[in-house]
Amino acid sequence: MADAPEESSPEAIRECCIRLLARREHSRLELQRKLEAREFPRAAIPAVLDALTEENLLSDQRFAEMFARTRCENGQGPMKIRADLQARGIDSAEIDRSLELVDDTWLDYCRAAWRRRFGVAPADRRDWSRQARFLAGRGFSAELVRRVLDETANEADNTDI
Numbered sequence: 001m002a003d004a005p006e007e008s009s010p011e012a013i014r015e016c017c018i019r020l021l022a023r024r025e026h027s028r029l030e031l032q033r034k035l036e037a038r039e040f041p042r043a044a045i046p047a048v049l050d051a052l053t054e055e056n057l058l059s060d061q062r063f064a065e066m067f068a069r070t071r072c073e074n075g076q077g078p079m080k081i082r083a084d085l086q087a088r089g090i091d092s093a094e095i096d097r098s099l100e101l102v103d104d105t106w107l108d109y110c111r112a113a114w115r116r117r118f119g120v121a122p123a124d125r126r127d128w129s130r131q132a133r134f135l136a137g138r139g140f141s142a143e144l145v146r147r148v149l150d151e152t153a154n155e156a157d158n159t160d161i
Helices: 010-023 028-037 045-054 060-073 078-087 092-100 103-117 125-137 142-160
Strands: none
Touching: 010 028, 010 045, 028 045, 060 078, 060 092, 060 103, 078 092, 103 125, 103 142, 125 142
């Protein structure tokens, strides 16, 4: 466990939050967990987090948008991103809004993830299943996975002619 902070005042909690937020966006729940791990008094944390939210230094909306965009660019699909955001304390409505921002590009992200990992159409059913499992594990829906793998098979058939 982390060493107990020397000072447990709201100012010390705020300074710790500012340092964490300067590195990257955090959700409210993430900050709360980190502060509790640093053994700040639980009763004092919500007031500090409320003040940071009022000052727009802490925003679950901004965090969710950044998180969704970054994870998409890294080849993760909507189902995995949704689960990760839920684990970080983001409510469903906010998750939906964040995922809608990149909604038009899921197929492109799925294609890119496939291309980065494989780049070659599946040779047989076993390869197809392996590639499908990989994309599903990245959080892409079965429909998207099927579309991408069918496209690659069609492209391979067209190049053979």
